[in-house]
Amino acid sequence: MSIKPTAAMTEKHILLQGNHAISYGVMRARPQVVPVYPITPQTPILEKIGELQLSGEFDVDIMTAESEHSAMSASITASLTGVRVFTATASQGLMLMHEMLHYASGARAPIVMANVNRTIGSPWGFWPDQTDSLAQRDTGWIQLYTESGQESLDTVIQAFRIAEEVMVPTMVVHEAFYVSHALEPVEVPKQDAVDEYLPRFNPEHRLDPDRGESWGNVVNQEMFSRHRMNLGEAMDRAPEVARRAGKEYGRVLGRSYDILENYRTEDADILIVGFGSMCGTAKVAVDEMREAGQAVGLLKLRLFRPFPVEAVREAVRGVPRLVVMERNFSPGVGGVLHQELKAALFGMDNPPKVHGYLAGVGGMNVSPRMIRELVDKAMVDEPVSESVWQR
Amino acid sequence: MANSQTEIPTTWTTGWTDVLETGTWRSAIPVHAWQPSPCHVRCPVGGAIPEWIRDIEEGDYHAAWLKVVENNPLPAVTGRVCHHPCESDCNREQLEGPVGVNSLEHFLGDYALGQGWELTGPAEERGQSVAVVGGGPAGLSCAYHLRRLGYEVTLFEARPELGGLLRYGIPAYRLPREVLAQEIGRIIDLGVKVRTGHPVADEAELARLEQEFGAVFVAVGAQRAKRLPHLQEEKEGRILDGLGFLARVAAGEVPELGRKIAVIGGGSAAMDVARTARRLGKVVSVIAVEKREDMPALPEEVGQALEEGVSLFDGSMVESVDTGGSTLRLSCLKATPDPEAPEGEIRPLSVEGTEFTLEVGGIIVSVGQELDSQGPAVVLAADRSIVQVGDDFSTWRRGVFAGGDVATSVRFVSEALGAGRRAARAIAAFLGQEGVEMPAAASSDEVVTSDDVNVFYFPPAARATREQAPVRERMEDFREAVQVLSAEEATGEAARCLSCGTCVECDNCFIFCPDMAVKKDPTRNEHYYVLEQYCKGCGLCVAECPRGAVVLRQEAR
Amino acid sequence: MAMLEKSAGYPAKNYDIRESDVFSSGHSACPGCGEALAVRYVTNTMGPRTIGVVPPSCIAIICGPQPYSSMKNPVYQTTLEASAASAAGVRRALDRLGKGDTNVLALAGDGGTYDIGFQALSGAAERNEDMVYVCLDNEGYMNTGGQKSSSTPHMAYTTSTPGGKPGGKKNIAEIMAAHRIPYVATATVGYPDDLVRKVAKARDMKGMRFILVLTPCLDGWGLPDNAAVKVSRLAVDTGVFPLYEVEDGELYTINHGPRGVPVQRYFEIQKRYAHLSGEDMGELQAEVDHGWELLQARVGCMVSGRKT
Numbered sequence A: 001m002s003i004k005p006t007a008a009m010t011e012k013h014i015l016l017q018g019n020h021a022i023s024y025g026v027m028r029a030r031p032q033v034v035p036v037y038p039i040t041p042q043t044p045i046l047e048k049i050g051e052l053q054l055s056g057e058f059d060v061d062i063m064t065a066e067s068e069h070s071a072m073s074a075s076i077t078a079s080l081t082g083v084r085v086f087t088a089t090a091s092q093g094l095m096l097m098h099e100m101l102h103y104a105s106g107a108r109a110p111i112v113m114a115n116v117n118r119t120i121g122s123p124w125g126f127w128p129d130q131t132d133s134l135a136q137r138d139t140g141w142i143q144l145y146t147e148s149g150q151e152s153l154d155t156v157i158q159a160f161r162i163a164e165e166v167m168v169p170t171m172v173v174h175e176a177f178y179v180s181h182a183l184e185p186v187e188v189p190k191q192d193a194v195d196e197y198l199p200r201f202n203p204e205h206r207l208d209p210d211r212g213e214s215w216g217n218v219v220n221q222e223m224f225s226r227h228r229m230n231l232g233e234a235m236d237r238a239p240e241v242a243r244r245a246g247k248e249y250g251r252v253l254g255r256s257y258d259i260l261e262n263y264r265t266e267d268a269d270i271l272i273v274g275f276g277s278m279c280g281t282a283k284v285a286v287d288e289m290r291e292a293g294q295a296v297g298l299l300k301l302r303l304f305r306p307f308p309v310e311a312v313r314e315a316v317r318g319v320p321r322l323v324v325m326e327r328n329f330s331p332g333v334g335g336v337l338h339q340e341l342k343a344a345l346f347g348m349d350n351p352p353k354v355h356g357y358l359a360g361v362g363g364m365n366v367s368p369r370m371i372r373e374l375v376d377k378a379m380v381d382e383p384v385s386e387s388v389w390q391r
Numbered sequence B: 001m002a003n004s005q006t007e008i009p010t011t012w013t014t015g016w017t018d019v020l021e022t023g024t025w026r027s028a029i030p031v032h033a034w035q036p037s038p039c040h041v042r043c044p045v046g047g048a049i050p051e052w053i054r055d056i057e058e059g060d061y062h063a064a065w066l067k068v069v070e071n072n073p074l075p076a077v078t079g080r081v082c083h084h085p086c087e088s089d090c091n092r093e094q095l096e097g098p099v100g101v102n103s104l105e106h107f108l109g110d111y112a113l114g115q116g117w118e119l120t121g122p123a124e125e126r127g128q129s130v131a132v133v134g135g136g137p138a139g140l141s142c143a144y145h146l147r148r149l150g151y152e153v154t155l156f157e158a159r160p161e162l163g164g165l166l167r168y169g170i171p172a173y174r175l176p177r178e179v180l181a182q183e184i185g186r187i188i189d190l191g192v193k194v195r196t197g198h199p200v201a202d203e204a205e206l207a208r209l210e211q212e213f214g215a216v217f218v219a220v221g222a223q224r225a226k227r228l229p230h231l232q233e234e235k236e237g238r239i240l241d242g243l244g245f246l247a248r249v250a251a252g253e254v255p256e257l258g259r260k261i262a263v264i265g266g267g268s269a270a271m272d273v274a275r276t277a278r279r280l281g282k283v284v285s286v287i288a289v290e291k292r293e294d295m296p297a298l299p300e301e302v303g304q305a306l307e308e309g310v311s312l313f314d315g316s317m318v319e320s321v322d323t324g325g326s327t328l329r330l331s332c333l334k335a336t337p338d339p340e341a342p343e344g345e346i347r348p349l350s351v352e353g354t355e356f357t358l359e360v361g362g363i364i365v366s367v368g369q370e371l372d373s374q375g376p377a378v379v380l381a382a383d384r385s386i387v388q389v390g391d392d393f394s395t396w397r398r399g400v401f402a403g404g405d406v407a408t409s410v411r412f413v414s415e416a417l418g419a420g421r422r423a424a425r426a427i428a429a430f431l432g433q434e435g436v437e438m439p440a441a442a443s444s445d446e447v448v449t450s451d452d453v454n455v456f457y458f459p460p461a462a463r464a465t466r467e468q469a470p471v472r473e474r475m476e477d478f479r480e481a482v483q484v485l486s487a488e489e490a491t492g493e494a495a496r497c498l499s500c501g502t503c504v505e506c507d508n509c510f511i512f513c514p515d516m517a518v519k520k521d522p523t524r525n526e527h528y529y530v531l532e533q534y535c536k537g538c539g540l541c542v543a544e545c546p547r548g549a550v551v552l553r554q555e556a557r
Numbered sequence C: 001m002a003m004l005e006k007s008a009g010y011p012a013k014n015y016d017i018r019e020s021d022v023f024s025s026g027h028s029a030c031p032g033c034g035e036a037l038a039v040r041y042v043t044n045t046m047g048p049r050t051i052g053v054v055p056p057s058c059i060a061i062i063c064g065p066q067p068y069s070s071m072k073n074p075v076y077q078t079t080l081e082a083s084a085a086s087a088a089g090v091r092r093a094l095d096r097l098g099k100g101d102t103n104v105l106a107l108a109g110d111g112g113t114y115d116i117g118f119q120a121l122s123g124a125a126e127r128n129e130d131m132v133y134v135c136l137d138n139e140g141y142m143n144t145g146g147q148k149s150s151s152t153p154h155m156a157y158t159t160s161t162p163g164g165k166p167g168g169k170k171n172i173a174e175i176m177a178a179h180r181i182p183y184v185a186t187a188t189v190g191y192p193d194d195l196v197r198k199v200a201k202a203r204d205m206k207g208m209r210f211i212l213v214l215t216p217c218l219d220g221w222g223l224p225d226n227a228a229v230k231v232s233r234l235a236v237d238t239g240v241f242p243l244y245e246v247e248d249g250e251l252y253t254i255n256h257g258p259r260g261v262p263v264q265r266y267f268e269i270q271k272r273y274a275h276l277s278g279e280d281m282g283e284l285q286a287e288v289d290h291g292w293e294l295l296q297a298r299v300g301c302m303v304s305g306r307k308t
Helices: A018-029 A043-054 A068-080 A091-106 A148-165 A191-197 A221-253 A276-290 A308-314 A336-345 A367-382 B036-043 B047-057 B061-069 B077-082 B103-117 B139-150 B175-188 B203-212 B242-250 B267-281 B299-308 B376-381 B413-432 B485-495 B540-545 C034-046 C060-061 C083-096 C113-114 C118-126 C172-178 C192-203 C228-237 C263-267 C278-299
Strands: A013-018 A035-036 A061-063 A086-090 A112-117 A142-145 A170-176 A183-188 A260-263 A268-276 A295-302 A303-306 A319-325 A354-356 B026-032 B129-133 B152-156 B193-195 B213-218 B238-242 B260-264 B285-289 B311-313 B316-322 B328-337 B349-350 B356-360 B362-365 B400-402 B518-520 B528-530 B552-556 C050-054 C075-077 C103-109 C131-137 C183-188 C210-214 C243-247 C250-254
Touching: A013 A018, A013 A221, A013 B238, A018 A043, A018 A086, A018 A112, A018 A148, A018 A183, A018 A191, A018 B036, A035 A043, A035 A068, A035 C083, A043 A061, A043 A303, A061 B376, A061 B413, A061 C083, A068 A086, A068 A091, A068 B485, A068 C083, A068 C118, A091 A112, A112 A148, A142 A148, A142 A221, A148 A170, A148 A183, A148 A191, A148 A221, A191 A221, A221 A303, A260 A276, A268 A276, A268 A308, A268 A336, A268 A367, A276 C228, A295 A308, A303 C050, A308 A336, A308 C228, A319 A336, A336 A354, A336 B400, A354 A367, B026 B103, B036 B047, B047 B061, B047 B103, B047 B485, B061 B077, B061 B362, B077 B103, B077 B175, B077 B413, B103 B485, B139 B152, B139 B175, B139 B213, B139 B413, B193 C192, B203 B376, B213 B376, B238 B328, B238 B349, B238 C131, B238 C172, B242 B267, B242 B362, B260 B267, B260 B356, B267 B285, B285 B356, B285 B485, B285 C118, B311 B400, B328 B362, B349 B413, B356 C192, B400 B413, B400 B540, B400 C118, B413 C278, B540 B552, B540 C228, B552 C250, C034 C050, C034 C060, C034 C192, C050 C060, C050 C083, C060 C103, C083 C103, C083 C118, C083 C131, C118 C131, C118 C210, C131 C192, C172 C183, C172 C210, C172 C243, C183 C192, C183 C228, C192 C210, C228 C263, C250 C278, C263 C278
Parallel strands: A035 A061, A035 A086, A086 A112, A112 A170, A142 A170, A268 A295, A268 A319, A319 A354, B129 B152, B129 B213, B152 B193, B213 B400, B238 B362, B260 B285, B260 B362, B285 B311, C050 C075, C050 C103, C103 C131, C131 C210, C183 C210
Antiparallel strands: A013 A183, A142 A303, A260 A295, B026 B552, B316 B328, B328 B349, B328 B356, B518 B528, C183 C243, C243 C250
16 A cells, blocks of 8 residues: 655644544554553544554554453463553543553563543543543553643653553543544644654564563562562663653754653742643733732642652742642542652652642633632641542 | 572562472372283283284284294184183173184184284294193194294194194184184194194103103193983993093084983083084084083073073983983973082072973983093092192103193183193293293282273274174084174274273373373383472372273382 | 384384373372373473463462473463463464464363363464363362362262262363364373374474363372273263364264173273262263264264265
8 A cells, every 4th residue: 555645744833632633642652562451531542543543643453352351361462472552531431441551561671652631431521631531640651741742742752762661551541522522733743853862672582482471470579579579670760761751842843842741830829730731820820810919830740650759849849839730530539640649759858848739630620710719728828638529 | 698699589480490409299109010901810821912913003913923932833723612701801701702812813813824924933942852642632732832942843733733732623604724724734834743642641752751751741631521320321322421522523523312312411511512513403402400501501601502502401400311211201300400519510409399301312411521540641640630730730750740631720712722832832941041930920919900991082982793603504514603893893892992001102191191291202111201300199190090001109218 | 002013023002192292291290180281291292382371270289490401492371260361362472473383382281171161262262362271171270279160070979079079070171162262172091192293293283273182180080090092992981071173163073982891880980980889870871972973973964965
């Protein structure tokens, strides 16, 4: 089949929804096998991949699995057989994959998966809520959160590089509809540039009759413990590896990324700490407040797992207050970022006071005005340990 | 923390489980070893029956024959007359019926005669000599084995020809003269010196033999007929004994007895007498004290006799006979053998109210044999009913051995052949040859029983039977009644043999081991060996060995 | 009959079986395990150019403790429900790497095939994934102590159905045939030549190939150590487990059917059936007879001019 040059082959801006941006990023990364199962609001990712494959632009094997659990199971074995693998899911599908997420990280399979944050049943809903990916924070996957289609495309490509360097599976997360279905102009980098950035995946250990190694036998306690320690060590290297990957991306492909982003944080009295699409709204609110003379900034986390403790401590040193606005809820403990942030700061000299607000749970709209109101509240109120519901 | 070079990787294997010795789990281990088959244990000649049957199946008749004549030099004879105890315990019986070992030996024996195969002589001459007294089966067997062990043998026979009861007792329709002559001739051709018409009459002659030869084997048989007290010889010669009758017929003489005769006795000899009389045109009644199923004669012999028109009065006895008159009147009645009679003796108990009479022209009494009243048997027996011998067949006279009917009450052709063989070895040992001892007999718990055999592997196959000429034809004269199997039939019958206890390398043990702990090694006698470090002792190999050639042995720990 | 035509001379082997050397001794199967025997023949027939996928099961234990494997070809152990999906992932990757000649073998127990693994199996069959899927069926969750699975037969004792299983055994071979995959077959260790022939035949085909192997469990079924082969033969000879093949879901070939042995002979040597009454036996005999009739009816029908 002859290849028609499309916009994707040249550095051009295309109007793409966030999900399709991921599809283009995936295509550039050249995975060999993509097992997928559809779920709202992830389906455009796999649909676009399907179109790109059919047109001949994307040479890939798409496996239409009969469930997400099977999609992840097949992803792990394909990866261990020595090829680059991508898959995508959301919400219920991610829940169904949960067992295999643990399995993948234990297998040290450098799979990259896109997850579209969506409320988890019951009851049913299709709204942007980050509880689904946050509930996987113990599974041993690296987690990167994006706020735009461009960021998603760029982050997917970086994710392969990070995952394959530390041999830990990595998920790239953006929210339903706010990011997944929002159209924006996206620059799709050239293939040869990405090929330079992302070398071929060629693992030493793999399922191969010429190597004769097997994987998955029962281990004893000492081996298990050591295995977890090894995984932990790999995770610990991830922030540094992610930083380098983001920097290198800038050098080769023109846009640099760090594991967190400081937006107008200089001399701040209070910082909003967040991740995901709410950061976009927060940047608007910060501009408004700075305009009004308030010393407010935004600390956006790109890397959530591993939690970038050192980098966050560095970023908040000397800042009196932090306010977290959560698009997630863990019953019994409140907002996940609120909880992890406090844990990260524990032991610092003069840690900032931290306020946590449950604003945006279940996809509730969080406007710049609400953000300003919460900042004002946080400036005045004494913080309480629990996350506070915001109506 | 351990040195990273010796740390076991937690992912990806580095080797295989064959370093793990699962043999420590077991409490019993299989052993591939030849196990005695029931036919082998029962055979008085000690034949390696499964092995030569296998040779027949493979089409190597010569190899089969060589194995047979290793023990028995007269297969064409025994193939016709042996009482085949091998077949009684044959494990094939639980399927369609025992393997026709006898018919296969018959086949081999005749084939060998047809091919003119010769017996193997001694590897070396030892320069010593032995005298064998008696040219019947025991003597012929002993002469044969002694010759092969390297001794000079001189065979003394009282009668004009060799053969003993084979010639003078068993009728020609059961054992043709040519067959007998050829098989005996083959033994003599090994260099046995023969003196027929040369009885060893008394102690003096025996002593001369003891002087002249290194050892003497006495096998003169028990050729005097037992008589019943009320059926002694009568003045007109109308009451005969069976042995005498058969010997005269064998010599070509037909005794005058009238048209109807009665034969008293229930053994093989009585059947021979009855059937011989039938061929001479007589009307024959057999009176046997045992019930038909208990008669000592082989069932097939009784059946053939009945086919040939013999009337059987079983469970009956003759109380008295009236010899005055032109015919003999027998007063008979039903009887049962006394269960409390001593071993070997038949004491009939009459049943009142069951009288019947028979009128016959002659009576032939065939109720057993005894030692001769003269000759070496008398010298050696010292008033006993048989010559007492040790396990090595030695008598009380140093250097004089005895075997066969003269030294046992278990009187069969094959027993005599077996005695001759074992005695030859004992004599060789006596004469100083080393390494000739007989191997120990198999214990009863070693014998392969039907429980040890896996019948799944043996598809049904009917037993081949030797054809008989129709009754009318075979009664015309003394032609052989039974036909030998064809080569095809023999191969088919040989294939029925389960080869109990003798491995045929079917590989089942190798195939059914879940731990691959049974390995093949064609250079070993046992063909297989067990990897001790892996075998878990489950016994699948034992259960799936079709022929019980692998057994589990307990292991002490 | 088990005995093949005799060749001109000895050794008269009952079974003509060629094996490669993939499966090693030293594995942890119970002494006399029927499943280990099946693993030997399946892996040694598939050959070394094979990647295996094994879920939790007795097979996984037989695979060996880290760092040793009992199989010389690479084996990946997956979760209980994921065998077919995991195997599909291996296959897809191999094909992308140009290694189409490397076989993929899923080797799962009945739990991982009939129950929790069924969805993945059905999905793989629908996609006609190119693999050989062998189910080693010991009719229960034996590795975890003998609980019931949907493969457990009617009235059998298990620790989760101590009164005897109320329902019948799911007919997985028929279900897989209904998926119309290229090859479905049943086999057992009592007829090793038949098992080997089927594995070799499947190996050399393409597409989804499913083989169901009945493998007696000594502990779970209540058998002495040396009985696995005998009892599996009885399963065939009584008609409880006929050996047959189905190609493309249509063409049925019966290899070994019942030989007139009453089912009682099969049940009476297994402790898991010790509680059966005479009436129960009669009922089970009727079920077996009926099942055999149904199977036979499938053979030899003409559909659209093609004999099934």
